[in-house]
Amino acid sequence: MFAEERLSEIISLLNSAGKLKVKELSSRFSVTEDCIRKDLKILENQGHLKRTYGGAVQIRESANNYDIRSRKEINVPSKTIIAEKAFGIILDRETIFLDLSTTNILLAKLLAGSAKKVTVVTNTLEILNILCSQNNITVVATGGILNKNLLGFTGAATIELISRYKFDKSFIGSCGVDAFDKNITTFDIDDGITKKAIIEASKKSYLVMENNKFHFDGNYKFATLDDIDCIIIDELPDSEIIKILEDSNIKLL
Missing domain, CATH: 3.40.50.1360 (Rossmann fold)
Known part of the structure; x- marks a missing residue:
């Protein structure tokens, strides 16, 4: 699998699950955990997610404070x-x-x-x-x-x-x-x-x-x-x- 395909699938998994773990992604894609961490850093820089200790979560939106x-x-x-x-x-x-x-x-x-x-x-x-x-x-x-x-x-x-x-x-x-x-x-x-x-x-x-x-x-x-x-x-x-x-x-x- 190409890196771009892996990044795209990581986004899809995140949209479905709401959060991801480095260890599980490493096993799923058969790549090192360091490789996954680099992927998550790229996706965070692109605004797709927020990295956490051991993984990543969705970027949640703030609700509008309407009266x-x-x-x-x-x-x-x-x-x-x-x-x-x-x-x-x-x-x-x-x-x-x-x-x-x-x-x-x-x-x-x-x-x-x-x-x-x-x-x-x-x-x-x-x-x-x-x-x-x-x-x-x-x-x-x-x-x-x-x-x-x-x-x-x-x-x-x-x-x-x-x-x-x-x-x-x-x-x-x-x-x-x-x-x-x-x-x-x-x-x-x-x-x-x-x-x-x-x-x-x-x-x-x-x-x-x-x-x-x-x-x-x-x-x-x-x-x-x-x-x-x-x-x-x-x-x-x-x-x-x-x-x-x-x-x-x-x-x-």
């Missing part, structure tokens, strides 16, 4: 699929938390149009507005300091009320998930701390997110994959990510 008004218009068909899946697992008489998430706004609309009898606790202004006139739904607002970009409440006062509950299910939004280091991220620190408190107060925590968020990161880590029970998603990720999630005992819905 909630802008995000409502993005990926609506995918978010609708996720909201419908989440709606299907909510049972009568449950107490649930709907976190700051545009997908959860769609989920609230589905609840508003249903006969399900549930208690909804939320820190999202629009969800409060959607559910406020529904007789079958008991609505609890967390209160707290209003985050004007997110149009919801975050911070210490919000967390104080959250900590007094034990939610049957919580539905949590995220800017990105790195399956390889297991981190779940958002942009706003107060939002992240509040999300962490919601997870800690929940019997089961569900991450609601589009599949493409496996390739993006926010800049604040608020949880790891070990902290959640299930990811509700629009379509399945690649096989390597599925394997990591299975090993972490995380269900995909």
